[in-house]
Amino acid sequence: MEYPSKLLEEIVNEISKLPGIGRRTALRLVLHLLRQPETQSVSLSESILKFRKEIKYCQVCHNISDHDVCKICSDTRRNHQLVCVVEDVRDVMAIENTGEYRGVYHVLGGKISPIEGIGPADLSIKELIDRIDEKKVEEVIFALSPTIDGDTTNFYLFNKISVCKTSPKISTIARGISVGEELEYTDEITLARSIMNRVPFEKSIKHG
Amino acid sequence: MEYPSKLLEEIVNEISKLPGIGRRTALRLVLHLLRQPETQSVSLSESILKFRKEIKYCQVCHNISDHDVCKICSDTRRNHQLVCVVEDVRDVMAIENTGEYRGVYHVLGGKISPIEGIGPADLSIKELIDRIDEKKVEEVIFALSPTIDGDTTNFYLFNKISVCKTSPKISTIARGISVGEELEYTDEITLARSIMNRVPFEKSIKHG
Secondary structure (H helix, E strand, O other), X not given: OOOOOHXXXXXXXXXXXXXXXXXXXXXXXXXXXXXXXXXXXXXHHHHHHHHHHHOEEOOOOOOEEOOOOOOOOOOOOOEEEEEEEEOOXXXXXXXXXXXXXXXXXXXXXXXXXXOOOEOHHHOOHHHHHHHHHHOOOOEEEEOOOOOHHHHHHHHHHHHHHHOOOOOOEEEEOOOOXXXXXXXXXXXXXXXXXXXXXXXXXXXXXXXX | OOOOOHHHHHHHHHHOOOOOOOHHHHHHHHHHHHHOOHHHHHHHHHHHHHHHHHOEEOOOOOOEEOOOOOOOOOOOOOEEEEEEEEOOHHHXXXXXXXXXXXXXXXXXXXXXXXXXXXXXXXXXXXXXXXXXXXXXXXXXXXXXXOOHHHHHHHXXXXXXXXXXXXXXXXXXXXXXXXXXXXXXXXXXXXXXXXXXXXOOHHHHOOOO
């Protein structure tokens, strides 16, 4: 399709570089911005620039943070010997939202993915190993999503952490049937795992 | 959900103001920008600002344009006495894409919508009426989408154009069954209209 204006084509090109946004959606967003007061475009533009230039990461857990050490890592009431390894800030937010976890986090910043060209050096893995030794971490929980990349990363981390001087316990979050989910619609792998990794009944009703 | 950073919360707020983009999607887009080189965020930010500040409209048809008079309106090979009234630039692009239309356009910039608070004065309707009289337009084609707002706008325009000195012919684009569509799955209103507005067979195979 031919655009009636170079300026329009440029901005549609830029916006459609974002994942999940095609040229049609990009055009719809641009036309929306045109109907809104100019101030909305200005503040959108400024906040993108400001965010990208001023973004900081916690020096301990590598989560996005406004300070050198994030709120979670500087909370003395939390258990700093229990570290949950996650992919990015969304996972931290999801787990925090449950209100059940009182340990701390380590944000890898992605998963090992040979296809996307992401290797161990692109993630904060070295920092995790150093942290385990320095802080005498007692347990590391793997909470990466159960994909091939997630499993690859888990195995890599397992091998690295196994040789740590402090030899912490290593666990992964439980895979099983979601609360409220119907047994008959669960996929076979999840169902098989949920039977293999069954838990004592008393434990399952602890928070019920 | 609580964000670990004010800066992150700000940009998620800004992006989720866009239509069809919720806070989850906004966060996903932000994390994508973080993984890309800073230059991508800079050029996205700059092109939003540049577009909103430098955007121009054709003085004749009110379409988005880089020049005072757009390419279509300055094309002398087109029929300037045939004006197709559309809502926005997307409709112009869609009709141009067919390669069948040799008239010109008039971009209203929206539809009359009492619910959204858009009245005739918010659209380029006065400009259309002036243009019809000045340019001695012979036919006006309504090509707004067939919604309540579209029909309202059509009726308003019909009344306004009927009293024009040049009294041009007024038509609307044909509503009917899409080419390739199955008769049995067509909604009743479209099917009824397509029977009422049947066309001579010879005419239907003109471009076939």
